[in-house]
Amino acid sequence: MILRIGQDEPGSPMSRTATRADRGLRAERTDFLLHRRGLEKRIGPSRASSVSIAAPDRTMPGRFTRSLRRSSPHGLIFSRAFIITLRGILKSSRPRTTSRGLVLAELLSGEEMDRARLAASTGLSFPTVARIVDDLLTQGIVLEQRKIVRQGPGRHAAALNLDPRAALVVGIDLGGTHCRMVLADALGRAVVRSHEATPRELAAEELAGWLVDGVQTLVRDHADDMPLRAVAIGLPGVVAATADRVVGSQNLGQIVGTAFVEAITAGMPAPVVVGNDSNFGLRGELHFGGIPEDETAVLFSLGTGLGSAVAIDRHLLVGSEGLLGEFGRLRLPGRRERLRDLVSGAGLVAYARSKGAAIGSAAEIFADREQHAALVAEVREALVHLVSITALAYEPGRILFTGGFSDSLDQPMLNEVRDEVAETVGVLAELRHSRLGQAGGLVGAMAAALGRSYRSMGVDEQTATTVRADPAEVIAALTASPVVHRSREPSLSRTVLNGRNP
Secondary structure (H helix, E strand, C coil): CCCCCCCCCCCCHHHHHHHHHCCCCHHHHHHHHHCHHHHHHHHCHHHHCCEECCCCCCCCCCCCCCCCEECCCCCCECCHHHHHHHHHHHHHCCHHHHHHHHHHHHHHCCCCECHHHHHHHHCCCHHHHHHHHHHHHHCCCEEEEEEECCCCCCCCEEEEEECHHHCEEEEEEECCCEEEEEEEECCCCEEEEEEEECCCCCCHHHHHHHHHHHHHHHHHHHCCCCCEEEEEEEECCEECCCCCCEEECCCCHHHCECHHHHHHHHHCCCCEEEEEHHHHHHHHHHHHCCCCCCCCEEEEEECCCEEEEEEECCEECCCCCCCCCCHHHCECCCCCCEHHHHCCHHHHHHHHHHCCCCCCCHHHHHHCCCCCHHHHHHHHHHHHHHHHHHHHHHCCCEEEEECCHHHHCCHHHHHHHHHHHHHHHCCCCEEEECCCCCHHHHHHHHHHHHHHHHHHHCCCHHHHCCCCCCHHHHHHHHHHCCEEEECCCCCCEEEEECCECC
16 A cells, blocks of 8 residues: 655645634544555455545645545545545644654754744644643643743733753663663753773573663662653664564673563663664764764774664664664675674684784784784774775765773774775775764763753654754763762662762
């Protein structure tokens, strides 16, 4: 079944006629239009498979000028009145949700708004905006602040702001070595953070329980009666597009499969968003790192392992099995080693030791480049291979590097790699370290949790992607937020401010 649906101009006569025509039948007939199963129940499978709605004639804005046709031996053509009714059903079946989402998205932008300005910026009628605002005030999501003084006649208007206490979210960046959490309000302003060593020895369910306890501790000690709306966790592994299982993980093998995801979803006190940590890292850069909206960007997360993420026009690319961009699995040309064996912390340490180097960390290799010149040269060649593949696959405008291992790659080395790749494959991309550094994955997880929270308030997914918080304000709040260190015993914690006991 193909549904090709055009939209009338907002407020057009046709739109108003359709709205009146469908009153009382909205829910039932929307199901008729939008769900194949509903069509089959009403008109039978064979007929449902052949229904289509033609697009409107754009030469006549605001009017539905074509007929709804159903292919059959008799060439049946539905009446214009029936078409108008169906059009009205589709447009008006979601008005409260869509209109509410538009109003909330404007308020989430952080700009000072009143009802009149909300009506002008959303294109909604003033009565509709007033009704939605009254609902949001009653629900405690929006606050009326000071009066806005206007020039000329008319009453002063009340400024409206989203109440930051309307929701709390938690973002989690789970790494193979460290685990970071942030508790933030509805505007993305951090309340408190935690930073712990990841207990790698725990089994899947136990690790999930440890994370759940961490979230519950943060909420119990710092929520101040604000409701927790969503939790998002970035995992150091390949996550299926369905987000119900982990396909593979080099550093935390116990999270592979469904047991870990099921345990953490069941245990968390709020809806959970699960994703790959590199994807969340790039999401953080897109929201708060100043990447242009129309640019293709790639992020390499080089820490204990090697992860990557790519976004085109701010849309993250994700494969069905989560393997898109997992270049670390590729073998180096003519060798048994994989890219991740030379371009990751754990991989390089293991490889160096197999060559007889007595080192404790990858940083030691780059700290004495003269002694380890051969290893550094191999890392550089592996980087050239990695960036060349990426350049040909996506033609990115910039490639960002983050993670502890990337700290050892100075800008001169990245410039050398950039120039060699440009000469070899003809793609010139900017190579640099990410602006957010290791905070990118954490604020990216927070952004994912905020998106889930906004949807629970009535902002649809497409509108939620348009919400833009002030990057400087978000990062400043994150930096200034206190850090909590948990005891390994549940429910015991102590707070450290800027690395010192209070």
